[in-house]
Amino acid sequence: MLKINQNYQKLPGSYLFSTIGKKVAAYTQANPMKSIIRLGIGDVTQPLAPAILQAMHQAVDEMGRAETFHGYAPDLGYEFLRNAIVENDYAARGCPIAADEIFVSDGAKSDSANIQELFDQNSKIAVCDPVYPVYVDSNVMAGRTGTYDGESGMWSDVIYMPCVMENSFVPEFPRQTPDVIYLCLPNNPTGTTITKAQLQGWVDYANQNGALIIYDGAYEAYISQDTVAHSIYECEGARTCAIELKSFSKNAGFTGVRLGYTVVPKDLQFDGVRLHSMWARRHGTKYNGAPYIVQRAGAAVYSSEGKAQLKEQVAYYMKNAGVIYDGLKEAGYRVFGGVDAPYIWLKTPEGMSSWEFFDLLLTEANVVGTPGSGFGPSGEGYFRLTAFGSYENTVEALQRIRKM
Amino acid sequence: MLKINQNYQKLPGSYLFSTIGKKVAAYTQANPMKSIIRLGIGDVTQPLAPAILQAMHQAVDEMGRAETFHGYAPDLGYEFLRNAIVENDYAARGCPIAADEIFVSDGAKSDSANIQELFDQNSKIAVCDPVYPVYVDSNVMAGRTGTYDGESGMWSDVIYMPCVMENSFVPEFPRQTPDVIYLCLPNNPTGTTITKAQLQGWVDYANQNGALIIYDGAYEAYISQDTVAHSIYECEGARTCAIELKSFSKNAGFTGVRLGYTVVPKDLQFDGVRLHSMWARRHGTKYNGAPYIVQRAGAAVYSSEGKAQLKEQVAYYMKNAGVIYDGLKEAGYRVFGGVDAPYIWLKTPEGMSSWEFFDLLLTEANVVGTPGSGFGPSGEGYFRLTAFGSYENTVEALQRIRKM
Numbered sequence: 001m002l003k004i005n006q007n008y009q010k011l012p013g014s015y016l017f018s019t020i021g022k023k024v025a026a027y028t029q030a031n032p033m034k035s036i037i038r039l040g041i042g043d044v045t046q047p048l049a050p051a052i053l054q055a056m057h058q059a060v061d062e063m064g065r066a067e068t069f070h071g072y073a074p075d076l077g078y079e080f081l082r083n084a085i086v087e088n089d090y091a092a093r094g095c096p097i098a099a100d101e102i103f104v105s106d107g108a109k110s111d112s113a114n115i116q117e118l119f120d121q122n123s124k125i126a127v128c129d130p131v132y133p134v135y136v137d138s139n140v141m142a143g144r145t146g147t148y149d150g151e152s153g154m155w156s157d158v159i160y161m162p163c164v165m166e167n168s169f170v171p172e173f174p175r176q177t178p179d180v181i182y183l184c185l186p187n188n189p190t191g192t193t194i195t196k197a198q199l200q201g202w203v204d205y206a207n208q209n210g211a212l213i214i215y216d217g218a219y220e221a222y223i224s225q226d227t228v229a230h231s232i233y234e235c236e237g238a239r240t241c242a243i244e245l246k247s248f249s250k251n252a253g254f255t256g257v258r259l260g261y262t263v264v265p266k267d268l269q270f271d272g273v274r275l276h277s278m279w280a281r282r283h284g285t286k287y288n289g290a291p292y293i294v295q296r297a298g299a300a301v302y303s304s305e306g307k308a309q310l311k312e313q314v315a316y317y318m319k320n321a322g323v324i325y326d327g328l329k330e331a332g333y334r335v336f337g338g339v340d341a342p343y344i345w346l347k348t349p350e351g352m353s354s355w356e357f358f359d360l361l362l363t364e365a366n367v368v369g370t371p372g373s374g375f376g377p378s379g380e381g382y383f384r385l386t387a388f389g390s391y392e393n394t395v396e397a398l399q400r401i402r403k404m
Numbered sequence: 405m406l407k408i409n410q411n412y413q414k415l416p417g418s419y420l421f422s423t424i425g426k427k428v429a430a431y432t433q434a435n436p437m438k439s440i441i442r443l444g445i446g447d448v449t450q451p452l453a454p455a456i457l458q459a460m461h462q463a464v465d466e467m468g469r470a471e472t473f474h475g476y477a478p479d480l481g482y483e484f485l486r487n488a489i490v491e492n493d494y495a496a497r498g499c500p501i502a503a504d505e506i507f508v509s510d511g512a513k514s515d516s517a518n519i520q521e522l523f524d525q526n527s528k529i530a531v532c533d534p535v536y537p538v539y540v541d542s543n544v545m546a547g548r549t550g551t552y553d554g555e556s557g558m559w560s561d562v563i564y565m566p567c568v569m570e571n572s573f574v575p576e577f578p579r580q581t582p583d584v585i586y587l588c589l590p591n592n593p594t595g596t597t598i599t600k601a602q603l604q605g606w607v608d609y610a611n612q613n614g615a616l617i618i619y620d621g622a623y624e625a626y627i628s629q630d631t632v633a634h635s636i637y638e639c640e641g642a643r644t645c646a647i648e649l650k651s652f653s654k655n656a657g658f659t660g661v662r663l664g665y666t667v668v669p670k671d672l673q674f675d676g677v678r679l680h681s682m683w684a685r686r687h688g689t690k691y692n693g694a695p696y697i698v699q700r701a702g703a704a705v706y707s708s709e710g711k712a713q714l715k716e717q718v719a720y721y722m723k724n725a726g727v728i729y730d731g732l733k734e735a736g737y738r739v740f741g742g743v744d745a746p747y748i749w750l751k752t753p754e755g756m757s758s759w760e761f762f763d764l765l766l767t768e769a770n771v772v773g774t775p776g777s778g779f780g781p782s783g784e785g786y787f788r789l790t791a792f793g794s795y796e797n798t799v800e801a802l803q804r805i806r807k808m
Contacts, residue, residue, distance in 0.1 A: 048464075271408045286514060
């Protein structure tokens, strides 16, 4: 008789965005005349850039002729894309990464969930709190997180690194030494980040302690300050302690196109084994490559037209971020993020929980955001708004919030 | 200090297709004037059908306008695709499957590798021998297969069901009761299949023993005989014991487009838990949906134009299968498969191993096939040729083989 993987049963049923959806649906049904503005979910709204569309049309045409048809892609991705990635994202920044250290995938969500398969069952993970839920949940499913305490919202075998106002949202080295450290910088959900010097401190810490850093750089395109690193490989020694995950979702609007990549340097060894060989084996065994058409779209991101068009797209969203940041400031809120990231993180008014503020915003301003507590216990008392809406809606939302 | 998942180290380094690649490269280098015909790998060669190209171009255009742009897809796939699947692949065949039991994915390889995450660590799997390597390897990586015996080519904790000439390639109920049974029908690599009545026997066996069947129907489009089931859900009781995996790779040429789906009926319960809820949670946590453009391409497979064009495409490959089957017969080989599948499985000449025959075919006929032993110990003494080449090459290859 088959028995199931009981670790799945441990997952608390906290479907953050489904709860939000239900609350919004209920409010809309009761108030059909109200116009709701959604600044909750981190999904983009701008259409794909013309250079990308052109590349995709061309690739579709190629798939229609026997001479240019493409079947199974190379396991790790097409050379044309891996070379463009290395040239633009690494060589141009002085990072010593080779094309065969790039693994093209269908997105950073899959990669960030799958990467834990390379770790021993008893590995101890450390995460920032609040955090993107996939890092923890994928380890829960693998039975690596111990037991869940519903009251504290914490797992017994996970090391939490609170990122709150009091420490300027900069994680501190944990008391207990972790085997794996997940860092998402610039950060989802807080929209804050750390300096290159601070990141160098984490690289040194990981090398000294034999820990692996999983560095999620999904929001890298939004970095505006010179003191912030665009890749962890800008730091000395990162090749021996860090895997970097990158996404095309936020810099190029690929949330519905699906493309990402993972960098696994060949210098990265644990137990005398290269993680590069392990990840290559995983890719070869459990994955069959990103679609040719999508990889061509990815290459267009690095064309000169693509770069110019996407610079504008990012600027569009960052203008929204400015509108939200300034508007909330003027309305008297304590506001964070929004400078190197498309997320704005605000402190809820004294004595008001994240969900109470959600309800207030929904009913008073008809604006949907995301309660900070949905991202972890230290997110309680905070709230996230995203810059991914249209400019007009964003301006309107902030006018409503200021009138609240 | 991070420790790695040692199960990866257990995987024998038998990169079947990479070994083939090296042998072919060496031969080509030594004999640059010879023209090699590749009937080895199961990759398609015909371009995408016009109806599919049209749907993709249209979807690309939609992605270029804000009003029709698509960001994150629904977790389980777009309704338009799930409804088309249910209507054409299930309702039309009298199979009681609902749209919300369909999980759209990036392909059957990922699904067949990931599905084992739902099983308890100690579950015992049974596989046909020879077999598509992903079923076993994904369980090896999860530490579920015991130790590998290099001599026999077998894992201590895997139940092997030999499929050989002597039993007409029909797997027999194993002596030891498995928790999970992997069945790929029509079969890769043997190209053979079983009747609906025989499949009903497996469904009954699974229900009686509390086992789960993972039914890989990737080659369903090639079925030509009326006695063969197109879905396991044509069998009575399959909703309580079977998950079905389907691919768009071979019926629509999507090896480089990437689309598949998995059916998890809500009646499927083990330990009192619905596998449907578990798979939904996995999809939601570790995957972000197939690209909108690709799902539109998938829907075009079910349009009336798409169906007509793909019927021709399948017929094209099956004509090749006939050429190979008949040609080998005439040349005196014992030949199997090729009637309900695009693979032809032949017995190597007396006293000749799979790899010896590979070398013979390469050097004497300049034709590349796949040694049966690469798919498992019971594949020794057999050899696979695929019908996915061009008609002209296939005819030429068989002329050369007949002259050998």
